[in-house]
Amino acid sequence: MLTFEKLTKSFGTKTAVDAVSLTIDRPMMVGVIGRSGAGKSTLLRMMNRLAPATSGSFTFEGRDITELRGRDIRAWQSDCAMIFQQFNLVPRMDVVSNVLHGTLNRRSTLATLFNLFPKDDIYRAIDILERLGIAENAAKRAEALSGGQQQRVAIARALMQDPKIILADEPIASLDPMNAQIVMDALRRIHEEDGRMILCNLHTLDTARRYCDRVIGMRDGRVVFDGTPDQLTTGVARDIYGAEADFSEEATSTDISVLNTARRARLETAS
Numbered sequence: 001m002l003t004f005e006k007l008t009k010s011f012g013t014k015t016a017v018d019a020v021s022l023t024i025d026r027p028m029m030v031g032v033i034g035r036s037g038a039g040k041s042t043l044l045r046m047m048n049r050l051a052p053a054t055s056g057s058f059t060f061e062g063r064d065i066t067e068l069r070g071r072d073i074r075a076w077q078s079d080c081a082m083i084f085q086q087f088n089l090v091p092r093m094d095v096v097s098n099v100l101h102g103t104l105n106r107r108s109t110l111a112t113l114f115n116l117f118p119k120d121d122i123y124r125a126i127d128i129l130e131r132l133g134i135a136e137n138a139a140k141r142a143e144a145l146s147g148g149q150q151q152r153v154a155i156a157r158a159l160m161q162d163p164k165i166i167l168a169d170e171p172i173a174s175l176d177p178m179n180a181q182i183v184m185d186a187l188r189r190i191h192e193e194d195g196r197m198i199l200c201n202l203h204t205l206d207t208a209r210r211y212c213d214r215v216i217g218m219r220d221g222r223v224v225f226d227g228t229p230d231q232l233t234t235g236v237a238r239d240i241y242g243a244e245a246d247f248s249e250e251a252t253s254t255d256i257s258v259l260n261t262a263r264r265a266r267l268e269t270a271s
């Protein structure tokens with residue numbers, strides 16, 4: 001269904017993604033983990049065609065996405081929606097208009113200019129907001145919402161495109177543990193209920209283990225692990241993160257109870 005064949009991206013002499021080859025043969029929730037600079041964002045940006053590949057290919061349902069040009073790239077970006085760590089909403093615009101902007105790729109410039117949206121799209125946007133539990137905020141400015149609510153607006157905007165794939169680049173990195181959980185629960189539900197494929201860059205091991213069907217570990221642009229969450233042992237994680245013997249899983253955790261335990265342990269050691 002989705003195949004990477006020696007997909008590579010270089011910036012000058014730096015190879016950010018180095019000959020990545022893998023296949024994802026059915027819609028699943030895939031977590032991509034690795035330390036900062038491992039190439040996770042660059043991989044997703046190439047998939048979405050926000051960045052062109054230097055070499056290699058990426059095919060979806062038999063179509064080489066790296067070969068697309070112009071209008072075909074925009075059509076692909078509708079099928080393959082992306083959400084970001086910083087939400088990328090229009091802060092002063094109301095929530096429902098932000099969600100409706102998910103339809104920009106299929107609307108005329110004039111309609112966009114005057115913010116004209118078909119009634120059916122408005123109803124659909126509100127339905128999606130309802131599904132994500134934030135419909136009561138539809139008329140508020142995006143900037144008035146909490147981070148977790150804003151990320152759910154961004155997910156709603158992505159769903160408005162009715163995408164086959166959702167790419168999430170560190171979707172919970174700016175959120176507190178409680179909101180992180182709400183956003184990850186929403187993504188998991190969207191995968192399970194709609195059968196959409198979700199690829200999610202994650203900083204934290206426990207989130208990858210808890211929510212993903214498959215985990216891909218990257219190090220220095222290469223895939224160094226590709227397996228199920230239960231194969232992701234501490235030893236494997238240490239290898240992915242290139243960490244020393246003092247590597248601690250808690251350092252990559254967003255789970256409230258794990259954080260509290262780690263904090264307690266640190267306090268006990270200090271006293």
Ligand SMILES: Nc1ncnc2c1ncn2[C@@H]1O[C@H](COP(=O)(O)OP(=O)(O)OP(=O)(O)O)[C@@H](O)[C@H]1O
Binds near residue numbers: 011035041
């Ligand atoms: N536009 C760019 N120009 C030059 N180098 C870049 C560019 N984008 C990324 N890089 C480099 O490519 C490498 C991979 O970066 P990338 O952002 O993909 O890593 P990452 O795993 O997503 O890290 P993080 O978790 O910090 O976002 C890094 O060394 C980075 O400095």
